[in-house]
Amino acid sequence: MELRRKLTDPRYLFYLVTLILSLILLFIGQTFMPGNTENSLIFAFAHFIPAVGALVGLIWVKKDERKDYSVIVWLLFFVSCYALNRYANVFNATTPWFAVYLVITSASLLMFRYTDHLPQWARTITGMLAGLALIAYIYLSLFLFPLYPMSVIALIALGLSIHTFVPLILCLVVGWNLSRRRLWKSGLSGMGLGLAAIIIFSMLYNLQLSKLTHIYNRQQVRGNGRLPAWIEAARQLKGGFVMERVLKTGIVYREATGSLSDILGEFSFRGIGNFNWENETEHDPLVVIASMFFPGRPALPAERIKILEAMYDKRHQGEERLWSGNSLHTSYVSTQVKIWPELHLAYTEKALTVTNSERWGMQEAIYTFQLPEGGVVTSLSLWIDGKEEKGILTAKGLADTAYRTIVGRERRDPSLVRWQEGNRVSVRVFPVNGGETRMFRIGVTAPLSVENGRLQYDNITFQGPPLRFTTEDASIELAGKSEGFTPPAGFRRSGAGWEREGRYRKDWHLQMNNTPIRPNTFSFNGNSYSIRPYKLQxxxxxxxxxxxxxxxxxxxxxxxxxxxxxxxxxxxxxxxxxxxxxxxxxxxxxxxxxxxxxxxxxxxxxxxxxxxxxxxxxxxxxxxxxxxxxxxxxxxxxxxxxxxxxxxxxxxxxxxxxxxxxxxxxxxxxxxxxxxxxxxxxxxxxxxxxxxxxxAETADRVVIDQAQAVVERTLADSTAAQNAVRAPDHLMRIFAYNHIVSRKGKGLITSSGTEEALVNVAKEAYVVSPVSSLIVLETQNDYDRFGIKDEGNSLKNASLKSKGAVPEPHEWALIVIVLLSLTWFIYQRKWKPANA
Structure with missing residues (x-):
């Protein structure tokens, strides 16, 4: 009867449901809402108010049952602590394993109410989990210890400072229940397991740190000096849970400084340079404790960043930053894709909105796009004062100088996209002011790949400010035959294309039958560009x-x-x-x-x-x-x-x-x-x-292996051009980019070769390449003073409404003559005098 009464007590069930809903709300906020904003403060109060209400509600609970209810009350405050941490970042982001640890061990405290009705094995497990919870609460209490004096004073004026004492109160709650329920033996066993895990991790941490240092130093002394010592360390290290934390200590994971103040909770985070790892520092108690007892992190600071980049492909996080981007997140992505199956080509436009969750200050947004092999950026635009401004293509060095000057000294609007090794491109947008958003658009022309006899389009992926809170709408348009088309999961038919709305998805692709390439031609500036099938010879x-x-x-x-x-x-x-x-x-x-x-x-x-x-x-x-x-x-x-x-x-x-x-x-x-x-x-x-x-490549012939296509350049033949099927201008852009890479060839590595002629090719086709970049500046005066001009006959920025063959100058002359003749013929009678 007693057990049934406890299980069906409506007031206790109400408290329990409130705790569960508070935990769910915390998870939703962590997943969908950026921190350090006014909304995150409202989010914190949404947890704090129910916790205070539950505390006040204890007045109406029977005295002999208040101890059971108080467990839920202080767990509500504990959840509220982490909700408030979204606004006032005390703990930093909790590493995933510790979040799961806290949820499981804290949930075990709810079993104290029923321990008298549990079998012995269940009582033992409850006590051990409570002991493990006590280890975490003691750690957090010490961590917050320096805030106690200030929090006592603030408690009178601001009730929010009660959160500082919640872990300490939970220590008392757990300790009292372990004693009262006669679970202290199993509780001590749980604490022993937790301490053993900490000691073992700390020892392994020290061993791995010593291994890293040993390999590096040995290579420095005994190596032949041909390769940097960190290269040898990177290729010998095995990775794994512990080594990953050794490498990321002070970069991703918060660390201890090694002084006595750390034991009392004055932990400090010291980043290295401007390295930015997913814009968020994580709090892993194991790393903090291990780095306190084995303070070896200052060794190899710059080298460990290079090791991380090589082992985990995190070069984006190592990009040089003129301004911080720590409070930025990507809030919206619009993806529009147009595919020409008969050309084995696709054009993708991505419009991205980046938001600064800080209330003030300006930051720099940096994105890295990974392009398919042979793919090229062919358009860039930035919204300035609500208007979309198109980018201008210029020499890479000139664009870099303009961007650095404006961002580093003048702090006004530019955006820059530049080519990098491995056919990656970086996009920089500045400034993103506190509490505001910026939007930019980038266009990519790329060949489709042939996979297992089918054509495949892969979404253009990118890295940048966090994407946890990002929504996306995507659309796909097919131009031409597309038999056997398999849309990506989640896309629905809409008119002549396919669409999807919802949370941002990084990795998706679509397939269709390998449509034979239909010979097409695009003509411009006296040259024709044609595509035809290619088979490896x-x-x-x-x-x-x-x-x-x-x-x-x-x-x-x-x-x-x-x-x-x-x-x-x-x-x-x-x-x-x-x-x-x-x-x-x-x-x-x-x-x-x-x-x-x-x-x-x-x-x-x-x-x-x-x-x-x-x-x-x-x-x-x-x-x-x-x-x-x-x-x-x-x-x-x-x-x-x-x-x-x-x-x-x-x-x-x-x-x-x-x-x-x-x-x-x-x-x-x-x-x-x-x-x-x-x-x-x-x-x-x-x-x-x-x-x-x-x-098979020549100066006028580039091979796109993955698309099983070859693109050739010939002198324009007006008769042949009229009879040919007219291709979009993306054909010329694909040729120009691969021609530049092919002609520059080994000069890509040695930085040698004739730049000017290749820059002119890039300007004509408007493609970002090893020698050219796209840049958007705020005013025409900015372009003028840096000598950036949009001159010459060029394709300009690409668009989804790509044009076909462009008339040659002599064709324009004929068109003008014809139009003037028609105008004269139609209106000649109206122009005659009335007495004529």
Missing amino acids: RKPVRTDVIYLDVNAAWSRSEFDETLKLTGKRRVMVSLNDQLTDVRDDNKDDLFYALHCQRFSLFPVQDIIDPEHALVVTKNLPFSPSLRDLEDSRFRKELDTWLADSSLPKIRLMNLGAAGLPPYLKTLKESRVFRYEQGGLLQLAVLLSTNTFAED
Whole structure:
């Protein structure tokens, strides 16, 4: 009867439901609402008021039951603490594992009311979970200890400061219940488990920190100095829960400074440089405690950022920032896609709204877009005073100078999009003022890829200010035949296209049948650009030496099978940045040593006879980029080697199903390789037939491998152009970008080559490239003083309403003559005098 009364007590159930609803509301706020805004303060009061009401309501609860009710009351205040933290950031963001830990252990306190009716095993579990909860409350109490004096004073004027004492009160509540319910033994067991976990983590933390430091220092002393020491550390480290926290301490995770004040809660966060990791610092108690007992974080500050970028592909977070972007979030994304299946081309426009949740101050928004191979940015616009202003294309250096001058000194409106390694582009928008939003639009022209015999479009992905609170509307328009079309999940038919609205989704794609390319032509400025199908062609080759680029991505069976396929040819690998022959007596040792490396940086400059060499590679997606190797001896040797224009392209066979890592991707874009991709079976065919893909590109011909298409430039023939199917201007833009990359070739790496002619090609087609950028400035005077001019006959910014062939100058003259003749013929009678 007693148990039934407790289970059906309507007042207690009301308190319990209030706690559950408060927790759900906290989860919704964490997911959908940015912090440090007026709304987040209202959100905090939405939790605080029910907690205060529950506390006052204890007056009407029977005295012998108040202790059971008080558990819920103080848990309500505990939830309110984290709601208030959204506005007054005391704890920083709670790391996910600790949030789950708090929910589970705190929920166990609700079982105190029923312990007299539980079996012994359930009582033991309840006591152990309560002991684990007590460990967390003690930690948080110490963390907040420095605020106690100020909070006591503020308690008289502002009731909100009661939150400072909630963890301490919960310590008393748990301790009293463990004693009263005779659960102190199991409670101590739970505390022992928690302390053991803390000690074990701290020891592992110290071991991993020592390992990192040892590898780095050893490479500094004993290495050959060819590569930076952090490279060796990055490829030897295994990652994992503990190592990830070692690397991110002081960057992502809050840390202790190592002084006595830390024990009393004066923890401090010290970021490194302007590194910005998802715009949010996380509070992980394990990291704070471990860094307090093993204060080794100051070692390798800049190097650890590079290690993180290489191991976790977080280069966006390492972008140079002229202004902070810590309180920004992306609030809205509009995606519009137009696809030409018969051209294997697509154009995507993304309009993004970025919001500053601070009340005042200005910040800089930085986005990084990952483009498909062969894709190019072809439009940019920024809203200034409510009006959309289009970008102007100019030389990369000129655009950088203008942006830095205005943002760094004058603090007025610019936006800039610039090309980066790995076919990424960064977009910068400034300023985003406190409490306001800014909107910009970017357009990307890209080829479709052929995957397993079907055409595929992949959404253009990006990184930037947090996307947890982002809504999106997306639309897809198909121009031409699209048999076998498979829309992305969530898209619905709307007129001639497909649409979707809702929460932002990053990864989606669509497929359709591989529509044969229909010859199309676009004419402009005396040239015609035509697209037609392309099929890889191979030609006979001689292979004397095979280089295996082995790392953690290779399996032992792949390594052994590849060795069999090489036959009697010489086989070499790169170990410790030195080429070594593979023999029967050393292949096991070589594979073990190389397989322990997360990534490899194969020294192509060491290849003995490039014309008769084949490099076989397989890699994980992440590796350092060439930019990371600046000023290293490895990079200088590579630049010297690439500067020799007489060297033939190296044959590269990729055994991986995915693409290449940043290092090899940049070399491929720079036309260092003749490239093929496939498995061991394809490698066997190539070696047995002594053939490989030919180099089909010329100054007037670019190959889009993934689209199985070739785009050619010829002198315009007015008769042929009239008879040809007219393509959109995106055809010329795709050609121009790939032409620039192809012509600049190895100069992409060595920063050499004739820039001016390539800049003119980029200006004509209006494409962002290694030599050109798009920029929006506030006034015409800004453009004039930096010498940025939108001159010459060019395609201007691309749009969804892309035009077909543009009339040539002589065609414009004919059109004007015809129009004038028609006007004279129609109105000639009206113009005659009345007496005529």
